[in-house]
Amino acid sequence: DLVIGTAAAGGGHHVTAGYPDPFTYDRQYRRILNAEFSSVSPENQMKWEFLEPERGQYNWGPADAIVENAERNGQAVRGHTLLWHSQNPAWLTEGVASGEIDDTELRQILEDHIRTVVGRYAGRIDQWDVANEIFTDEATPRLRPENFWIQELGPGIIADAFRWAHEADPQATLFLNDYAVEHIGPKSDAYYALAQDLLAQGVPLHGFAVQAHLSFEYSFPTSLQENLQRFDDLGLETAVTELDVRMPVAEGGPTEAQLEQQADWYQQALEACLGVEECNSFTIWGFTDKYSWVPYFFEGTGAANVMFEDYERKPAYWALHETL
Numbered sequence: 001d002l003v004i005g006t007a008a009a010g011g012g013h014h015v016t017a018g019y020p021d022p023f024t025y026d027r028q029y030r031r032i033l034n035a036e037f038s039s040v041s042p043e044n045q046m047k048w049e050f051l052e053p054e055r056g057q058y059n060w061g062p063a064d065a066i067v068e069n070a071e072r073n074g075q076a077v078r079g080h081t082l083l084w085h086s087q088n089p090a091w092l093t094e095g096v097a098s099g100e101i102d103d104t105e106l107r108q109i110l111e112d113h114i115r116t117v118v119g120r121y122a123g124r125i126d127q128w129d130v131a132n133e134i135f136t137d138e139a140t141p142r143l144r145p146e147n148f149w150i151q152e153l154g155p156g157i158i159a160d161a162f163r164w165a166h167e168a169d170p171q172a173t174l175f176l177n178d179y180a181v182e183h184i185g186p187k188s189d190a191y192y193a194l195a196q197d198l199l200a201q202g203v204p205l206h207g208f209a210v211q212a213h214l215s216f217e218y219s220f221p222t223s224l225q226e227n228l229q230r231f232d233d234l235g236l237e238t239a240v241t242e243l244d245v246r247m248p249v250a251e252g253g254p255t256e257a258q259l260e261q262q263a264d265w266y267q268q269a270l271e272a273c274l275g276v277e278e279c280n281s282f283t284i285w286g287f288t289d290k291y292s293w294v295p296y297f298f299e300g301t302g303a304a305n306v307m308f309e310d311y312e313r314k315p316a317y318w319a320l321h322e323t324l
């Protein structure tokens with residue numbers, strides 16, 4: 001059965017700037033999160049810079065709170081994320097840059113981290129985004145030069161990350177996850193080739209996920225279903241993991257026409273997932289504009305979620321309901 005999820009806001013620079021942690025302090029937020037969703041993703045709380053800000057000192061509080069809250073409410077949890085170029089702690093990035101951490105040690109650090117984090121939640125987290133955003137957006141995508149894991153340790157580290165995660169929790173479904181891979185094109189082709197390669201090697205890769213941070217600046221990725229289907233045909237699960245639909249916003253907020261178009265896009269994304277047999281998980285990246293990352297990362301845009309800042313439902317919210 002399809003699981004509909006949301007990101008649990010918290011920890012983001014945009015969130016901490018304006019508000020105390022919404023998950024803890026905003027009752028209306030938490031009530032909706034618990035009542036309306038059957039899955040949650042930590043928006044930031046399981047990223048390395050939050051889990052281990054000082055070397056050797058794990059801060060589990062916010063991540064544990066999400067998992068425990070999910071269990072109380074019968075929600076699945078998506079773990080996010082293990083091998084990524086971004087949001088790593090300073091001790092790690094600076095240690096690599098200065099050469100203080102050599103390759104042997106670096107490899108050990110990643111293995112320990114994956115075993116520690118995945119092992120802690122073994123049996124309680126359903127899906128993990130093991131490798132996040134590993135390809136560039138170039139016409140001929142490459143493994144990201146700014147991904148120091150891959151740069152230092154070679155592309156084989158991707159397979160190892162999956163193997164370590166699988167050993168730490170054999171029940172978890174393990175994903176590749178990225179943005180701008182919703183449509184069939186060079187970047188999703190790169191993932192298709194990688195997935196085939198990993199599967200041929202017997203690597204425990206179980207899923208391919210599209211983030212789906214969509215924007216009116218581009219058109220809707222109409223090949224989404226066909227794209228998910230080709231990964232499904234490889235025997236992989238698929239998922240939509242971070243859907244939001246941003247738009248240019250004027251003073252008075254989004255227009256009726258913008259809200260209608262947004263509803264249509266949310267609906268099309270859900271229909272694409274519903275059309276693919278093993279697209280088992282559909283997650284929106286937060287549900288209210290109140291805590292959205294979008295205005296802080298894509299200047300001049302916003303209104304990307306299915307509820308306004310005061311939690312009033314938008315047409316996109318009702319469109320998802322009607323489609324289910």
Ligand code: XIL
Pocket residue numbers: 011012013014043044132179211242293
């Ligand atoms: C974003 C969060 O929403 C922000 O709070 C944070 O400041 C930056 O990261 N792709 C991902 C997510 O995989 O982890 C990102 O989340 C959005 C893009």
